[in-house]
Amino acid sequence: MRALVRSSEILHGTLLALGLVCPLALFFHKTLSFENTDIVALFSSPAIYNATLNSLLLSLLTALFSTILAFVFSWILWRYDWSPRLVRALSITMKTPYLLPPFFFAMGWIALAAPSVGYLRALYPDLPSIYGMSGTVFVMTLWSLAFAMIQLQVFFSQFPGHLEDAAILCGASPLQTFFRITTPLARPQLVSCFLLVSVSSLAAFGVPAMLASPDRAYVLTTRIYQSIKSDQNFSQAGWLSLLLLVITIVLLLLQRLVMKGRHAAALVSGKASRPAVLRPSFHAKSAMALICFFAVIASVLPCAALVLQSFLRDRSDVTSISLEKYIYVFSQIPDGWIALSNSLLTASVGTIIATFLGLVTAYGMARLHLRSSSWMIEAWNIGFALPGTIIALSLLVFYAGSITDTLWILGFGYLIKYGAFSARTLSPALSALSKELEEAAWMNGASPRQAFLKIVVPLLKPAIAAALLLAWVPMLSELTISVLLVGVGTETLGALIYRLQEYADPGAAAVLAVVVALATLILNGALRRVSKGSFGI
Amino acid sequence: MRVKVESLRKSFGSTPVVDNVTFTVEEGELVTLLGPSGCGKTTVLRMVAGLERPSGGRIWVGDRLFSDEKSFVPPHQRGIGMVFQSYALWPHRTVFKNIAFPLEIQKHPRDDIEARVREVLGAVALEGLAERYPHELSGGQQQRVAVARAIAQKPTVLLMDEPLSNLDAKLREQMRRELKSLQRDLKLTMLYVTHDRLEALELSHRMAILDHGKLIQIGTPQDVTENPANDFVAHFIE
Numbered sequence: 001m002r003a004l005v006r007s008s009e010i011l012h013g014t015l016l017a018l019g020l021v022c023p024l025a026l027f028f029h030k031t032l033s034f035e036n037t038d039i040v041a042l043f044s045s046p047a048i049y050n051a052t053l054n055s056l057l058l059s060l061l062t063a064l065f066s067t068i069l070a071f072v073f074s075w076i077l078w079r080y081d082w083s084p085r086l087v088r089a090l091s092i093t094m095k096t097p098y099l100l101p102p103f104f105f106a107m108g109w110i111a112l113a114a115p116s117v118g119y120l121r122a123l124y125p126d127l128p129s130i131y132g133m134s135g136t137v138f139v140m141t142l143w144s145l146a147f148a149m150i151q152l153q154v155f156f157s158q159f160p161g162h163l164e165d166a167a168i169l170c171g172a173s174p175l176q177t178f179f180r181i182t183t184p185l186a187r188p189q190l191v192s193c194f195l196l197v198s199v200s201s202l203a204a205f206g207v208p209a210m211l212a213s214p215d216r217a218y219v220l221t222t223r224i225y226q227s228i229k230s231d232q233n234f235s236q237a238g239w240l241s242l243l244l245l246v247i248t249i250v251l252l253l254l255q256r257l258v259m260k261g262r263h264a265a266a267l268v269s270g271k272a273s274r275p276a277v278l279r280p281s282f283h284a285k286s287a288m289a290l291i292c293f294f295a296v297i298a299s300v301l302p303c304a305a306l307v308l309q310s311f312l313r314d315r316s317d318v319t320s321i322s323l324e325k326y327i328y329v330f331s332q333i334p335d336g337w338i339a340l341s342n343s344l345l346t347a348s349v350g351t352i353i354a355t356f357l358g359l360v361t362a363y364g365m366a367r368l369h370l371r372s373s374s375w376m377i378e379a380w381n382i383g384f385a386l387p388g389t390i391i392a393l394s395l396l397v398f399y400a401g402s403i404t405d406t407l408w409i410l411g412f413g414y415l416i417k418y419g420a421f422s423a424r425t426l427s428p429a430l431s432a433l434s435k436e437l438e439e440a441a442w443m444n445g446a447s448p449r450q451a452f453l454k455i456v457v458p459l460l461k462p463a464i465a466a467a468l469l470l471a472w473v474p475m476l477s478e479l480t481i482s483v484l485l486v487g488v489g490t491e492t493l494g495a496l497i498y499r500l501q502e503y504a505d506p507g508a509a510a511v512l513a514v515v516v517a518l519a520t521l522i523l524n525g526a527l528r529r530v531s532k533g534s535f536g537i
Numbered sequence: 538m539r540v541k542v543e544s545l546r547k548s549f550g551s552t553p554v555v556d557n558v559t560f561t562v563e564e565g566e567l568v569t570l571l572g573p574s575g576c577g578k579t580t581v582l583r584m585v586a587g588l589e590r591p592s593g594g595r596i597w598v599g600d601r602l603f604s605d606e607k608s609f610v611p612p613h614q615r616g617i618g619m620v621f622q623s624y625a626l627w628p629h630r631t632v633f634k635n636i637a638f639p640l641e642i643q644k645h646p647r648d649d650i651e652a653r654v655r656e657v658l659g660a661v662a663l664e665g666l667a668e669r670y671p672h673e674l675s676g677g678q679q680q681r682v683a684v685a686r687a688i689a690q691k692p693t694v695l696l697m698d699e700p701l702s703n704l705d706a707k708l709r710e711q712m713r714r715e716l717k718s719l720q721r722d723l724k725l726t727m728l729y730v731t732h733d734r735l736e737a738l739e740l741s742h743r744m745a746i747l748d749h750g751k752l753i754q755i756g757t758p759q760d761v762t763e764n765p766a767n768d769f770v771a772h773f774i775e
Contacts, residue, residue: 439588440625442612444639445690451613454638458629 001448005364009372012357016379019416023398024390030397031238042239051223052243054133054212055202058219059251062140063198067190069141069294070148075178076287078156079164081277091149093295098146099520101477101494103206104513105143107501108302109135110210111309111510117316119305132215136208142298143207144197151196155189174278188258195255199248203387205480210501220244221389221480228393228484241390252385303517310510329511335491336512343493346407347475350414351422354471355464358422363452366430367438377423384420388480391416396484405487413481418474422467429463430456462531469527477516538599538693538726539564540585545594547580547750555580556750558594562694567720567727568755569737572747573773578730581747582696585728586619587612598693618692622699624683626671632658632682633667639690657685660719677708684716688723695720697729701736713739734774738762746770 042048073094077087097105112120113130121127129135163185167177183190205221213222220240227237280288313320329336357376364373383391391413396404403409433456441451457464479494486495493512500509540562547555555577562568570578583589585596587603587610596604598617603610626635633654640650658664661681671679680700687695700716701709717740720727731737737744738758745755746766754766765771 434623434625436621436623436625437627439586439612440619440621440627440686441638442588443586443617443619444686445613445616445642446638447613448611450642455627459627 001363001452002368004449005360005368005370005373008357008360009364009370009376012361012376013372015353015357015412015415016376016383019395019412020379020383020391023394027238027390027394027397028242031235031242034235034238039239042236043243047218048223048240051218051220051240054208054217055219055221055244056247057133058137058140058204058208058212059198059202059247061137062144062201063194065137065141066144066148066197067194070145070152070193071183071186071190072287073145073291073294074149074152074156075182076284076291079174079178079278080280080284080288082280082288090291090295093299094291095146095149096299096521097143098150099473099524100517101206101474101479102140102143102204103210103479103494103498104306104477104517105302106139106207106210107497107506107509107513108305109139110501110506111305112301119308119318131211133212133217135215136212136217136219139207139211140201140204142294142302144201145294145298147200148193148197151193152186152189155186159185174281174284191258192255195251195258199251199255199385202244202248202251203389203480205387205389205483206498209498221387224389224393225483234397237393241387241393244387245390248385248387306510306513306517309507310514312507315507325507325511329508333508335496338489339491339493339496339512342407342410342490343476343478346411346414346492347472347478350411350418350475351468351472354415354419354422355426355467357419358424358426358467359457359460359464362423362427362430363456366427367435377420377427380416380420380423383416384418386417388413388417388478389484392481392484404485405490407490410482410485410490410492413485414475414478417478417481418471421470421474425467425470426460426463429460433459462527465527465530469523473520473523476520477513539597540694540726540728541595541597542581542585543595543597545581545584545596546592547577547584547589548592554750555584555591558747558750558752560745560752560755562726562728564726565724566742567717567725567729567740569729569731569741569744570747571731571734571737571744571773573732576747577750578732578747579698580750582698582728582730585694586617586696587615616690616692617694617696618687618690619696620680620683620687620698620700622702624671624679624700624703626679626682626686628671631668631670632663632674635671635682636686636689638686643690653689657689660688660723661685661715676704677712680704680712681715684719688719688725693726695725695727697727699730699732701731702733709736716740738774746773748773 077091109130110118112118113127113135115121115129115131118127118130121129130139159182163181164177167181168174172180203221204219205225208217208219209222209225212219218226220243224237224240224244227233227240278284308318309315310325311321311323312318313322313324361373361376364370365377395409395413399409437455437459438451441455442448446454477494477497478492479498482492482495483498486492493516497509497512497516500506500512542561543559545555545558546553558577558581560568570581572578580589584591584604590609591604593606594604595602598615601610602608603615627638630638636654636657637650640653645653654667655664658667661684663678663681663685666674666678671682674682680703683700697716701712704712713736719725729737729740741758743755743757744761746753746761746769748769754761754770756764761770762774765774
């Protein structure tokens with residue numbers, strides 16, 4: 001088994017070296033050695049200054065709003081005596097956006113609230129336009145709410161509820177326990193969640209490209225894209241990437257600092273437990289109504305708008321329902337099938353490699369305690385934290401003239417960015433599996449490899465399925481890396497949907513988005529059923 | 538087969554947990570390792586099993602040297618059976634498949650596997666439960682399956698790591714009697730870890746008392762009770 005782990009580590013290390021370390025090193029070396037770049041002029045230009053400010057605003061406001069809303073909503077759902085069905089339905093509805101790329105929600109909101117063509121704008125003409133920085137923050141907040149709720153769910157599942165009970169018995173009201181007991185104990189998790197959401201929002205490309213750029217508001221990622229695609233200014237793209245990287249690193253270091261040694265803070269006294277549930281008061285019921293409203297605007301409305309748009313022959317006429325767009329996309333857009341097959345191929349191969357490496361590396365770390373395996377997982381986490389724009393640019397520079405315009409470079413990019421999902425899912429699952437189950441196999445004559453294949457792998461089947469799904473879904477409709485790396489014949493679903501939405505046919509883009517979303521939701525449902533609710537959303 | 542442990546040592550980092558332990562278990566004998574939590578008894582058992590690599594000393598089973606400074610036989614090549622404290626039953630395999638596992642690994646013909654599994658199921662009084670999954674069994678039944686799986690491969694030695702500690706008092710008493718008769722009927726050489734002195738007194742041919750990684754005294758229950766080596770033993774066995 002050790003030999004298998006070692007040989008897969010060689011493969012893993014080679015992939016990381018060729019996909020992450022060397023490309024990044026070369027990219028930044030080239031950036032720093034560009035001559036004739038007036039850095040002071042570059043960073044003091046209003047355009048770059050605004051892009052940086054917009055990026056920070058987008059990142060921090062999105063993180064602030066989504067973390068606060070997610071915490072309050074999670075507490076209300078956890079603390080009061082609601083119907084379990086209602087809680088489950090709301091929880092699933094609010095977390096579902098995490099399964100889909102954020103730019104699908106931007107497309108949904110364009111269909112709903114774009115000037116002149118938005119369905120909601122037809123009903124409420126005074127509704128503000130979705131374009132601009134405020135619309136971008138709004139959509140990113142709604143999407144990040146799902147991410148933040150998933151993060152905070154872990155906190156509430158481990159929170160000793162009797163701490164709230166003790167406060168209630170001391171005469172505190174539920175609201176007082178929330179502010180004086182639960183919130184202070186949740187502070188490290190809240191700060192960590194805030195920083196993780198801000199890193200993810202800082203790296204966002206699709207939503208600002210669709211909602212902010214049309215209003216001539218740019219963030220760093222869209223400015224980098226513009227520098228490459230329109231201005232052909234690699235030096236500027238390099239320096240902006242460096243700036244983006246520095247901000248990302250600062251946020252991640254802060255997150256690590258906040259969480260260092262703080263895991264136990266929320267688990268101050270032993271076992272997790274539910275507090276005695278409270279009967280909903282008038283205020284709690286009002287808050288519940290607000291949660292339902294947010295579930296509708298975060299999930300139901302944009303998805304429904306996308307579905308409706310995919311069935312409309314004429315975008316501005318909601319009665320023109322037909323299958324015309326579906327027939328058109330799959331029979332008359334030659335790129336449609338190419339994009340579908342390319343995305344399926346790269347996502348599937350990338351996912352299988354990521355899951356295999358993730359499983360073996362997680363085994364090396366959890367069972368054999370190999371330091372090299374921990375490093376591999378750490379390097380993968382760095383890849384995950386890096387903005388996709390930087391990964392794509394560094395690959396472009398490193399592989400210039402060789403594998404650019406092939407699916408290899410896309411696969412590399414996806415693997416570096418999303419490979420961490422596999423190890424992140426499998427590592428805790430493997431740690432949770434009692435080592436004695438494996439030792440019992442050894443004591444019954446099985447070699448370590450036989451024990452791994454006959455005992456560990458079958459017991460990890462649900463986690464392996466989850467790892468496959470979690471890596472496959474973002475790779476299938478990936479946008480940020482794809483828009484920079486696709487070439488002739490290597491069109492992907494994400495890039496094609498973006499191109500159709502921005503320049504050609506939003507209805508056709510909606511068709512592809514609906515197909516991808518449907519496939520994702522069906523797979524997620526199947527995974528939940530197979531794992532009896534342990535995995536999936 | 539006879540088990541011989543000689544000058545066995547184990548350290549985790551700079552902390553010694555087993556310090557120069559020497560004892561033998563004769564063929565067909567049941568020896569218990571008795572001591573308080575953290576005294577190193579489970580570590581000794583795991584070193585005999587091959588699940589931990591000793592820092593020093595030797596382990597023989599029969600004429601075969603399993604472990605010394607230069608050589609180490611991995612657990613799957615030792616032919617030793619073990620019952621874990623948690624039972625370690627594989628939740629994805631039925632009772633039948635749990636017990637059949639060692640025989641499948643040894644590539645026995647299917648008919649032989651079927652016959653042997655039925656035989657050991659009879660020995661532990663679990664006929665009729667072969668197609669159940671572990672979670673469908675009571676604690677006592679799970680414990681019997683763990684024993685059945687350990688003896689299915691006809692091990693040279695059977696190791697038991699506090700196998701009764703998860704059972705209630707009444708069931709523990711019943712299982713003690715059953716283990717005793719099973720050991721006698723099958724003439725098993727057994728090394729048994731427990732912190733329960735009553736269990737040790739009832740089951741053992743000889744008992745070895747450990748404290749802080751050192752073997753303090755080994756002898757028959759009567760010897761140890763009547764002539765404790767020091768105050769610790771006297772107090773512990775009281």
